[in-house]
Amino acid sequence: MRSCAASLRTNRADSTVGRLEELKKTVSASRLNCFHSCRLKFYFRYVLELSKATSPALFFGKAVHWALQQWSKTRWRGGIVDPISLQSEFNSNWEMAQTLDQVDWEKDEETNQRDKAWGLVEMYLRETPIPYDEKPEGVEVVVEADLSSGPKLVGVIDLVRPKGKVVDFKTSATTPQADHAIHRNLTQLTAYSILHREATGQEASGFEVHHLIKTKTPKLVVTTAERMTGGEEDRFHRLVDSYINGIDLEDWVPSPGMQCLSCEFFHECSKHQHSSGGMGS
Amino acid sequence: MALKLIANYSKRLGLPGYSSHQFSVCVETEISNIDDVAGESSRLYQTLQKSVDEEIQLTGFVPEQGYGINEQTPAKVSRQNGSSINGGHSLNGHANGEGWKCSDKQRELILKLVEQHEVDKAIIEQLSQGMFGVTVRDLNKLQASGLIDQMLEDYGGKRDTRPMKSTPPRRQYSNGGTR
Numbered sequence: 001m002r003s004c005a006a007s008l009r010t011n012r013a014d015s016t017v018g019r020l021e022e023l024k025k026t027v028s029a030s031r032l033n034c035f036h037s038c039r040l041k042f043y044f045r046y047v048l049e050l051s052k053a054t055s056p057a058l059f060f061g062k063a064v065h066w067a068l069q070q071w072s073k074t075r076w077r078g079g080i081v082d083p084i085s086l087q088s089e090f091n092s093n094w095e096m097a098q099t100l101d102q103v104d105w106e107k108d109e110e111t112n113q114r115d116k117a118w119g120l121v122e123m124y125l126r127e128t129p130i131p132y133d134e135k136p137e138g139v140e141v142v143v144e145a146d147l148s149s150g151p152k153l154v155g156v157i158d159l160v161r162p163k164g165k166v167v168d169f170k171t172s173a174t175t176p177q178a179d180h181a182i183h184r185n186l187t188q189l190t191a192y193s194i195l196h197r198e199a200t201g202q203e204a205s206g207f208e209v210h211h212l213i214k215t216k217t218p219k220l221v222v223t224t225a226e227r228m229t230g231g232e233e234d235r236f237h238r239l240v241d242s243y244i245n246g247i248d249l250e251d252w253v254p255s256p257g258m259q260c261l262s263c264e265f266f267h268e269c270s271k272h273q274h275s276s277g278g279m280g281s
Numbered sequence: 282m283a284l285k286l287i288a289n290y291s292k293r294l295g296l297p298g299y300s301s302h303q304f305s306v307c308v309e310t311e312i313s314n315i316d317d318v319a320g321e322s323s324r325l326y327q328t329l330q331k332s333v334d335e336e337i338q339l340t341g342f343v344p345e346q347g348y349g350i351n352e353q354t355p356a357k358v359s360r361q362n363g364s365s366i367n368g369g370h371s372l373n374g375h376a377n378g379e380g381w382k383c384s385d386k387q388r389e390l391i392l393k394l395v396e397q398h399e400v401d402k403a404i405i406e407q408l409s410q411g412m413f414g415v416t417v418r419d420l421n422k423l424q425a426s427g428l429i430d431q432m433l434e435d436y437g438g439k440r441d442t443r444p445m446k447s448t449p450p451r452r453q454y455s456n457g458g459t460r
Contacts, residue, residue, distance in 0.1 A: 199423040
């Protein structure tokens with residue numbers, strides 16, 4: 001019995017070491033943001049790979065992204081989106097996704113959310129600054145770049161408009177301020193800039209974040225940013241260095257704060273605190 | 282008095298990919314009579330030309346079209362304002378020996394789809410021109426990704442429902458990483 005337990009521990013340690021090596025080989029803006037917002041959250045999500053039910057907000061966002069992706073792809077092929085058939089496809093995909101994703105809906109919430117998500121898409125199609133006949137350079141494109149510090153940077157760019165303008169879609173409950181929105185998304189935008197350059201040989205000419213706001217009357221807020229500066233790229237590389245060092249040291253120090261209230265690992269974090277002799281133990 | 286006669290024959294020929302090669306042979310001989318210059322020159326010319334023509338037919342390495350423009354050795358993105366380690370901007374990362382601008386993996390996948398589904402290459406060229414206004418070989422990685430997506434939808438039976446079908450951030454990449 002004892003040898004069995006020891007063997008399990010050894011296997012677990014081996015798998016963790018393997019996982020850490022994997023995490024050092026590939027990095028994305030999402031991983032960097034997670035690591036630098038709270039290392040313990042990163043540990044739960046990416047090292048232990050604890051699975052969680054999809055949050056309604058995340059499912060909602062994915063659904064809206066999907067519809068916008070279809071819209072961009074249709075323009076790519078020189079077509080025009082028919083909103084009625086897009087809505088019909090949107091509804092069927094929503095249903096199908098329910099069977100694949102485990103979502104914690106509250107009672108009767110799902111239908112309301114589906115209608116609200118479609119309302120957001122309709123609003124976007126009405127108010128988008130993108131002309132209907134504009135052909136994208138890239139839609140939901142998976143790109144990667146080898147960084148000199150070792151890891152491969154990977155990412156998925158929502159949309160690349162003509163002349164290398166990178167667009168990211170975000171659904172949000174509140175209206176963002178322009179400077180806050182760019183600052184909050186700087187790691188992601190810098191990553192996209194590096195990836196765009198690697199994929200095309202050209203610098204991205206600028207960025208647009210299209211915020212689809214889930215207010216009672218949905219609205220669209222577009223924030224723009226100029227092309228990436230050398231300072232921003234240098235900062236990005238320092239974030240990557242810190243990420244690699246943190247994994248090497250297995251430094252999973254938590255960052256308690258307001259963000260914990262909405263953290264999917266709130267309970268695991270509390271347990272971890274007690275088991276590691278934290279203040280609450 | 283001996284006279285020195287120097288003959289030099291040189292030939293440069295164009296090669297594909299804006300390149301050329303050149304070979305020259307130079308001999309130095311002595312003649313005793315100035316009246317022999319014409320005859321000796323003629324003999325040397327024929328001899329040297331024959332020698333050069335025989336040798337210059339061996340072209341050795343001939344670069345593909347776009348060599349040195351489309352293909353760079355694999356570059357890594359460093360922290361000096363986006364320059365690559367081997368100098369300059371990293372143009373499309375991977376080099377491949379076929380003159381394609383996209384990555385090797387993308388090229389292989391495009392060719393595999395064409396072969397597997399017995400698609401006429403002209404149709405894929407039309408698709409590429411329609412979507413991006415360039416030939417398949419000239420697609421950069423960003424564009425090639427779009428073409429592959431479209432080919433998978435058209436011929437691979439792939440229906441695009443990705444964003445709604447699985448839980449992020451576990452998006453799988455080809456190298457096993459996740460988003």
